Amino acid sequence: MPAGWAIAVHGGAGVDPNLPTERQEEAKQLLTRCLNLGIDALGSSASAIDVVELVRELESDPMFNSGRGSALTENGTVEMEASIMDGVGRRCGAVSGLTTVKNPVSLARLVMDKSPHSYLAFSGAEKFAKQMGVETVENDYFVTQDNVEMLKLAKEANSIVFDYRIPKGSNYESCGTLVESPIHMNGIPISIYAPETVGCVVVDRQGHCAAATSTGGLLNKRMGRIGDSPLIGAGTYACDLCAVSCTGEGEAIIRGTLAREVGAVMEYKGLGLQDAVDFVIKERLDEGKAGLIAVSKTGQVAYGFNCVGMFRGCATENGFMEVSIWD
Amino acid sequence: MGWAIALHGGAGDIPLNIPVERRQPREAALRRIIEIGVSKLNAKFSPLDVVELVVRELENCPYFNAGKGSVLTTNGTVEMEACIMDGNTKRCGAVSGVTTVVNPISLARQIMEKTPHIYLAFDGAEAFAREQGLETMDKSHFITPENIERLKQAKEANRVQQDYTQPIKTEDQKEPPLPDGLSKLGTVGCVAVDNLGNLAAATSTGGLVNTMVGRIGDTPVIGAGTYANKFCAVSATGRGEAIIRETVARDVAAVMEYKGLSLKEAAAYIVHEVAPKGTTGLVAVSPTGEVAMPFNATGMFRACATEDGFSEIAIWHSE
Numbered sequence: 001m002p003a004g005w006a007i008a009v010h011g012g013a014g015v016d017p018n019l020p021t022e023r024q025e026e027a028k029q030l031l032t033r034c035l036n037l038g039i040d041a042l043g044s045s046a047s048a049i050d051v052v053e054l055v056r057e058l059e060s061d062p063m064f065n066s067g068r069g070s071a072l073t074e075n076g077t078v079e080m081e082a083s084i085m086d087g088v089g090r091r092c093g094a095v096s097g098l099t100t101v102k103n104p105v106s107l108a109r110l111v112m113d114k115s116p117h118s119y120l121a122f123s124g125a126e127k128f129a130k131q132m133g134v135e136t137v138e139n140d141y142f143v144t145q146d147n148v149e150m151l152k153l154a155k156e157a158n159s160i161v162f163d164y165r166i167p168k169g170s171n172y173e174s175c176g177t178l179v180e181s182p183i184h185m186n187g188i189p190i191s192i193y194a195p196e197t198v199g200c201v202v203v204d205r206q207g208h209c210a211a212a213t214s215t216g217g218l219l220n221k222r223m224g225r226i227g228d229s230p231l232i233g234a235g236t237y238a239c240d241l242c243a244v245s246c247t248g249e250g251e252a253i254i255r256g257t258l259a260r261e262v263g264a265v266m267e268y269k270g271l272g273l274q275d276a277v278d279f280v281i282k283e284r285l286d287e288g289k290a291g292l293i294a295v296s297k298t299g300q301v302a303y304g305f306n307c308v309g310m311f312r313g314c315a316t317e318n319g320f321m322e323v324s325i326w327d
Numbered sequence: 328m329g330w331a332i333a334l335h336g337g338a339g340d341i342p343l344n345i346p347v348e349r350r351q352p353r354e355a356a357l358r359r360i361i362e363i364g365v366s367k368l369n370a371k372f373s374p375l376d377v378v379e380l381v382v383r384e385l386e387n388c389p390y391f392n393a394g395k396g397s398v399l400t401t402n403g404t405v406e407m408e409a410c411i412m413d414g415n416t417k418r419c420g421a422v423s424g425v426t427t428v429v430n431p432i433s434l435a436r437q438i439m440e441k442t443p444h445i446y447l448a449f450d451g452a453e454a455f456a457r458e459q460g461l462e463t464m465d466k467s468h469f470i471t472p473e474n475i476e477r478l479k480q481a482k483e484a485n486r487v488q489q490d491y492t493q494p495i496k497t498e499d500q501k502e503p504p505l506p507d508g509l510s511k512l513g514t515v516g517c518v519a520v521d522n523l524g525n526l527a528a529a530t531s532t533g534g535l536v537n538t539m540v541g542r543i544g545d546t547p548v549i550g551a552g553t554y555a556n557k558f559c560a561v562s563a564t565g566r567g568e569a570i571i572r573e574t575v576a577r578d579v580a581a582v583m584e585y586k587g588l589s590l591k592e593a594a595a596y597i598v599h600e601v602a603p604k605g606t607t608g609l610v611a612v613s614p615t616g617e618v619a620m621p622f623n624a625t626g627m628f629r630a631c632a633t634e635d636g637f638s639e640i641a642i643w644h645s646e
Contacts, residue, residue: 090572096543097449117542118568122424122449124541187443224451225444226423233550233574251445255417257550260574261581268585286417 004317012195015309070216199245252288329634338608397533414526516562
């Protein structure tokens with residue numbers, strides 16, 4: 001029997017421990033604002049699949065790495081991806097390679113609801129967006145000065161990591177680079193890493209779960225690189241039992257099929273939500289660094305992350321609410 | 328224990344009365360290609376190398392929906408995708424939106440081995456292929472007269488793609504089959520294990536006929552159409568949207584790991600109890616050399632062989 005609604009949001013995992021307090025406060029305020037939107041909707045018995053679309057708010061705000069404020073590709077442009085999944089019937093929609101669509105998560109929803117497919121990308125996705133009449137803008141709308149600076153620094157610090165002629169496994173981490181902090185995410189020093197992805201998971205009063213994830217992707221990424229966020233089972237998953245949205249090193253999340261794993265472990269091993277989340281973070285990431293938020297059909301909410309910080313917040317029907325960044 | 332290999336050329340509504348001139352070349356190709364895989368395993372090639380080279384053969388064969396012989400999008404173009412995964416390390420590579428690369432599976436492998444990424448698509452994938460010096464051909468190389476005809480028929484039948492967002496309730500909801508039931512087939516794949524228990528999986532496809540440009544299916548989605556870990560290697564085929572939703576390939580391994588089912592039991596469970604009827608087939612191998620090739624559609628072009636001498640080439644369910 002469902003035990004009330006619950007909602008969690010995130011703004012990305014892998015946060016610079018030296019992030020100025022001012023920025024931390026701004027981030028928390030944005031997360032709080034989003035939670036409050038969700039709380040109002042859920043209090044009026046909105047359904048989970050409608051509520052998770054509040055990821056639009058996170059996309060529109062330049063604070064996090066999605067929509068406006070996305071990390072830049074190696075060419076200085078923005079290429080966005082997103083996915084959404086409805087635990088009811090496990091319907092899903094995903095998009096990649098968006099360059100003009102203002103709210104990728106809403107296009108993902110349209111793919112789910114209005115197309116015969118589950119995943120559309122690049123020019124095909126943009127064409128579908130036009131057919132659907134969604135709001136589109138020029139690519140430079142999404143580009144912020146902050147991200148232009150970050151791209152410059154990323155290129156200076158890590159030019160070697162992205163030389164594709166050099167096979168993986170060469171020990172280039174040991175070549176001197178201009179970084180003070182030893183912490184890296186995705187090969188980028190944490191001081192300039194743009195924590196990837198925003199997301200939301202919800203269980204509504206009917207016990208139905210839904211998840212949504214959106215991102216600009218990896219800073220300085222190669223054009224055409226797809227991460228975990230649009231991949232059902234990796235970055236996003238929802239089923240009868242739970243809904244999950246992940247963030248962090250995309251390749252590790254994909255290899256670990258992280259979002260599906262939480263559900264699989266609950267379904268096949270009978271673990272409760274927090275135990276499932278803890279198990280997956282501990283056992284399914286190998287050397288990868290990532291985090292996730294999750295809710296269960298019985299109204300529980302859980303987080304897990306094995307890296308430095310994750311922008312996150314949650315609220316439950318019984319009045320509990322919290323927003324945090326660190327452990 | 329010993330090595331084992333299984334490959335497929337697509338599952339779907341393969342009509343029982345398929346004309347012999349369409350059936351024979353496909354069966355002959357399956358036979359020729361499984362023998363190549365077998366000889367490489369006997370020569371101690373790694374499973375990762377074997378699945379790649381077997382899928383390359385299937386891509387080059389115009390009778391299957393991958394590489395040359397890929398079905399066409401609604402624009403009459405070819406958009407190929409592929410994926411490869413190594414069971415030991417869970418390293419993987421995937422590619423979508425490939426239009427000129429002769430062997431998408433090899434591009435997927437290059438992405439896995441030469442980049443810090445897993446998945447590249449469209450222009451970015453094509454650009455990387457050129458950087459790596461992979462063989463490319465003009466787009467016309469991949470298009471066969473059979474597929475031009477299929478697209479024409481699909482458009483004439485005004486075939487609105489089945490709404491995959493609605494659960495498929497009963498067989499009668501399926502549209503009447505096109506004159507050419509083979510038009511629904513997608514995907515080729517191969518899974519292999521050596522006698523040390525190393526597993527690998529590879530899948531490649533031209534997608535669905537008459538789809539929207541830019542549609543991505545299950546093949547390149549790790550855990551949906553392709554997966555390998557220490558428990559098994561899986562390559563799935565069928566209706567992409569259903570395979571994605573059911574995380575088919577991952578779940579076979581998950582059910583083995585978490586419920587202790589054998590490979591055959593796990594594969595049968597996922598295909599017959601979980602996946603909607605008519606949507607899914609797969610080939611899978613386990614570290615101990617077991618093989619499973621279940622499917623819940625009319626047929627699946629498939630072949631397998633094990634080191635102890637067992638081999639099979641088949642299309643429909645056995646009596």
